[in-house]
Amino acid sequence: MKKTLQMLNLLEQQGVIKRYAIGGAMGATFYVEPFTTFDLDVFVVLPNADNAPLVSLTPIYQFLAARGHLPEKECVMIEGVPVQFLPAYNSLLEEALEQATDVMYDDVPTRVLTADHLAAIAVQTGRSKDRARIPMFLDSGALNNQQLVAILARHGLTERWAQWTSQ
């Protein structure tokens, strides 16, 4: 895993991506108890993404392939870990990446989305497995209620959050 994170850092240092942060189940695992997942979701901001009509992950795939990390289905195998690169495709994800937390993984620096943004993304994505994560976040004590309420309101998710947490 350390080597995987080092490769993600190299992608950023070399300018292939502007910024990355771990999200999805492995992002959630940073805040809650560990649970089963099989890939590492990495949200990325791509260089010149503002001007491009079409977002392409090809530069990432080429950079990694040149170092022996080949695609496998929707992921790229990096040092034994299937990594799924997800471009920030909406304003919630852009904000989440901007405000992601710098953390250390042993001696390797990395970045994880905040618990509040992970919860909001789960609400926005809306799958059953996303919904199952909400009680874990609520139990974890990692959510900042004031911040979460503001995020949900900014991105039109307040109503769904109320539905999900009232049952």
Added chain:
Amino acid sequence: MDKPVKQDFVKVRHRTALRTLSYPEKVRIVVELQKIAVPILKARGKAAHAWEVTSC
């Protein structure tokens, strides 16, 4: 009535302990969970494999 309360307390304490583990330690547990899940998923015809990390 005492017993369920005690069990609940132990469960909550265990989950709290898991939450406060370091990230590398959590990743090590995720890989162990993957190793348990893989044969079950394969038996159901789903492709899955545990991360091949030499060290977490």
